[in-house]
Amino acid sequence: MYNICFTSMPILAYSLLEQHICIEVLLDNATLYREIAKNAVLRWGTFLYWTVLGVFHGLLFFFGVRFLFSNPALQDNGQVFGNWSYGTIVFTVLVFTVTLKLALDTRHWTWINHFVIWGSLAFYVFFSFFWGGIIWPFLRQQRLYFVFANMLSSVSAWLVIILLILLSLLPEILLVVFRKPRGPHARQKKMVQSSVGGHQSPRSSARPLLMRTFSDESNTVI
Amino acid sequence: MMASSYNAKEEDGHHSGASSHGAAGAVKSKKPDNTAFKQQRLPAWQPILTAGTVLPAFFVIGLIFIPIGIGLFVSSNNIKEFQIDYTGVDISSPCYSCAKNFSWNSTTPCVCYVPFTLNQSFESNVFMYYGLSNFYQNHRRYVKSRDDSQLNGDRSALTNPSKECEPYRTSDGLPIAPCGAIANSLFNDTLELYHIDSNGTSNPIPLAKKGIAWWTDKHVKFRNPGGNNNLSVAFHGTNKPVNWRNPVYELDPSDPENNGFINEDFIVWMRTAALPTFRKLYRIIQKKPNTTPTLPSGKYLLTITYNYPVLSFDGRKRMILSTISWMGGKNPFLGIAYITVGSICFFLGVVLLIIHHKYDTRNNSADIPN
Numbered sequence: 384m385y386n387i388c389f390t391s392m393p394i395l396a397y398s399l400l401e402q403h404i405c406i407e408v409l410l411d412n413a414t415l416y417r418e419i420a421k422n423a424v425l426r427w428g429t430f431l432y433w434t435v436l437g438v439f440h441g442l443l444f445f446f447g448v449r450f451l452f453s454n455p456a457l458q459d460n461g462q463v464f465g466n467w468s469y470g471t472i473v474f475t476v477l478v479f480t481v482t483l484k485l486a487l488d489t490r491h492w493t494w495i496n497h498f499v500i501w502g503s504l505a506f507y508v509f510f511s512f513f514w515g516g517i518i519w520p521f522l523r524q525q526r527l528y529f530v531f532a533n534m535l536s537s538v539s540a541w542l543v544i545i546l547l548i549l550l551s552l553l554p555e556i557l558l559v560v561f562r563k564p565r566g567p568h569a570r571q572k573k574m575v576q577s578s579v580g581g582h583q584s585p586r587s588s589a590r591p592l593l594m595r596t597f598s599d600e601s602n603t604v605i
Numbered sequence: 606m607m608a609s610s611y612n613a614k615e616e617d618g619h620h621s622g623a624s625s626h627g628a629a630g631a632v633k634s635k636k637p638d639n640t641a642f643k644q645q646r647l648p649a650w651q652p653i654l655t656a657g658t659v660l661p662a663f664f665v666i667g668l669i670f671i672p673i674g675i676g677l678f679v680s681s682n683n684i685k686e687f688q689i690d691y692t693g694v695d696i697s698s699p700c701y702s703c704a705k706n707f708s709w710n711s712t713t714p715c716v717c718y719v720p721f722t723l724n725q726s727f728e729s730n731v732f733m734y735y736g737l738s739n740f741y742q743n744h745r746r747y748v749k750s751r752d753d754s755q756l757n758g759d760r761s762a763l764t765n766p767s768k769e770c771e772p773y774r775t776s777d778g779l780p781i782a783p784c785g786a787i788a789n790s791l792f793n794d795t796l797e798l799y800h801i802d803s804n805g806t807s808n809p810i811p812l813a814k815k816g817i818a819w820w821t822d823k824h825v826k827f828r829n830p831g832g833n834n835n836l837s838v839a840f841h842g843t844n845k846p847v848n849w850r851n852p853v854y855e856l857d858p859s860d861p862e863n864n865g866f867i868n869e870d871f872i873v874w875m876r877t878a879a880l881p882t883f884r885k886l887y888r889i890i891q892k893k894p895n896t897t898p899t900l901p902s903g904k905y906l907l908t909i910t911y912n913y914p915v916l917s918f919d920g921r922k923r924m925i926l927s928t929i930s931w932m933g934g935k936n937p938f939l940g941i942a943y944i945t946v947g948s949i950c951f952f953l954g955v956v957l958l959i960i961h962h963k964y965d966t967r968n969n970s971a972d973i974p975n
Contacts, residue, residue: 402645447942452879456886456927456934461732462819463886466743469879493647518757518825523767525753529821539932542673542939549666550946560659560957 389478389507392499393485402491440480440551444473447547457539464537467530471511472540475531476547478507483548487555660957667951670943677932678940685727686927686935688736691719691909692916703911709848719907720801726898727928730891733812735792736884738921742787742877750786751875756866758828764842773846782843782853783866789846791874795910796887796924800903807906812888814863818872827872829865836865850912884925900926 409415417423448469455463486500511531518525534540637643652658693700700717707715741747749769755762763782766774770784781789799807831839836854845852856868863869873885892899907924915922927934 400645400647402649405651406645449880450938450942451936453882453938454934454936455879455883456732456734456929458933459929459931460816461730461886461889461927461929461934462817463734463873463876463884464879465876466748466879467877490651492650492652495647523752523754523762523769524749525757525826528826529819533819533821537933539936539939542677542932542943546670546939546942546946553950556659556662557953560961 385478388510389503390481393482393496393503396495396499397485397489400491400493400495401489436554439554440477443551444476444480444547447543447550448472448476451539451543457537458533459538464534464540467526468534468540471527471530471534472544475507475511475534476544476551479504479544479548480551483552484555487552487559657961660954660961663950663954663957667947667949667954670947670950674940674943674945674947676940677943678937680930680932681935681937681940684928684930684935685725686925687721687723688923688925689719689721689907690921690923691717691907692921692923693717693911694916694921700909700911703909704914704916707911707914707916715911717909717911719909720904721907722904723900723902723926726902727900727926728892728898729928730889731899732886732927732929732934733796733798733888733890734884734925734927735794735796735887736882736923736925737792737915738882738923739918740878740883740915740920741881742883743879743881747786748877751788752784753826756783756827756875758830758866760830763830763840776844776847779842779844781846782840783846783871787875787877788871789848791846791849791871792885793850793912794922795912797908798890799906799908800900801906802903810890810900813891814869814888816869816889817886818869819876822872822876823867823869827866827875829867833861833865833867836861840865887924 404415451457451472452464452469455465457464482500482504489496489500515527515529515531518528641647691698691700693702693704695701699719703715703717750771750773752762752767752770755766764780766780766782766784768774770781770786773781773786773789774784775781798810798812800810801807829836829839837852840852840854853868853871854865856865856871857863866872870887873887876885878885890899909924913922932939
């Protein structure tokens with residue numbers, strides 16, 4: 384369910400449609416292709432970064448909700464949440480974080496990207512309401528009946544979801560701001576020389592890339 | 606032979622294999638169609654995530670989160686909570702003899718009295734919880750051990766419970782209603798509260814037992830088989846769970862809306878807790894109509910009918926009195942977390958602003974020779 388329905392379409396659209404560097408720049412500087420030749424992207428550094436990030440996210444989600452549940456009376460009528468509400472909060476944070484991380488990584492937003500990313504999130508919410516809204520006739524277990532809707536009725540649950548999503552995307556945003564262009568000044572000089580023609584008039588209806596200091600061309604790797 | 610039956614139209618998807626129609630194009634072209642999608646020329650928006658765009662976001666987040674965190678922290682600090690452990694581990698505690706002399710088939714209930722003092726008075730609705738420690742209601746085999754269709758009033762499931770309930774599925778040849786390990790371990794201590802005023806008289810405090818379970822649980826998920834009346838007839842042919850003293854239709858004979866499967870204490874117990882140290886809502890003390898505090902400060906007496914043995918697995922039982930605010934019960938974690946994250950974001954914003962400023966001026970001066 385998670386892999387097929389909630390998170391498969393965004394990554395598919397990303398892999399097909401993403402353009403970190405616009406077409407004109409690539410045509411002028413074909414040597415940029417060397418950066419990805421021979422699986423150069425699959426390096427230990429990248430792998431370790433993603434692994435550590437995954438571990439960080441996992442710990443954050445689980446222990447964030449665990450500390451919230453040290454007092455499980457999270458509703459304003461004094462009633463208590465159970466383990467299915469715990470899992471639903473963790474899972475909601477997970478789905479939103481994964482999709483929003485991909486949204487942060489996407490540099491080339493076509494209508495298809497918008498559709499699959501926001502559509503996946505909307506589908507998750509819709510599906511959770513739908514699944515938890517009915518007593519399924521032929522199932523012996525009705526574990527998630529009304530769990531999602533009840534979770535959304537608690538202010539504390541909303542606040543912890545927003546907090547955890549933001550906290551887990553914080554390293555991502557920091558990296559975007561801190562990232563320096565790769566390969567010391569070589570590409571910078573190339574960018575400067577070709578900038579007169581190439582940058583300022585992309586054919587796609589995109590705004591021109593402005594600054595070269597904290598530029599995001601370096602997003603090709605990581 | 607590079608004949609290309611190539612269509613220069615923007616949106617056209619097919620070039621018909623003109624090869625089949627003779628004349629020039631004998632080889633179908635491998636060139637992709639000249640559509641916006643296939644030539645990767647879809648109109649797109651390219652966000653510019655530079656320091657200039659992201660820095661204001663840091664400040665905004667910091668400025669939003671810190672007040673929320675302060676609000677949460679203050680709100681949590683204003684919640685009054687009182688806990689008292691009544692397991693009876695020490696020889697000096699009132700329930701020590703009840704705990705030590707517990708036996709499964711004793712007919713007379715053991716009662717113990719725990720006095721305590723409230724230093725502050727509790728206003729508005731006061732919620733009474735029972736708390737258990739070292740009780741793993743989130744164990745996987747335990748959580749699966751129930752039959753929701755039986756609890757929904759399905760007659761066929763009543764007489765033929767799910768296999769997940771094993772080994773609490775049948776007893777003495779009859780199916781158990783309600784089946785499963787969760788139902789079998791129902792918490793059955795009775796707690797009563799008395800206020801001891803200045804004269805020494807103890808006044809019982811009215812405890813409301815309605816409204817403690819989720820509304821959807823009580824009215825949709827849990828249903829008695831065959832309606833709420835004549836439960837002993839409806840449950841004929843089933844047996845009570847092994848560790849219960851009374852069958853399920855005697856959970857609250859005085860109130861048919863709270864008897865059988867729809868008994869609210871039972872429903873609250875069946876909602877398995879997330880952590881090994883948990884609390885469950887037991888009773889509600891309604892607020893008084895005038896401005897008198899619901900529980901004035903002073904001496905109180907907790908009367909416990911000690912039916913639930915926890916010492917065998919080193920568990921602990923406690924009673925909790927708590928007021929509730931818009932964010933729920935007393936938990937400073939969320940307030941502290943919001944203040945921390947807000948401050949970090951704000952601090953990072955300031956740091957990045959300084960770095961960006963220095964780097965920007967340095968780079969500008971380097972660009973000049975170009």
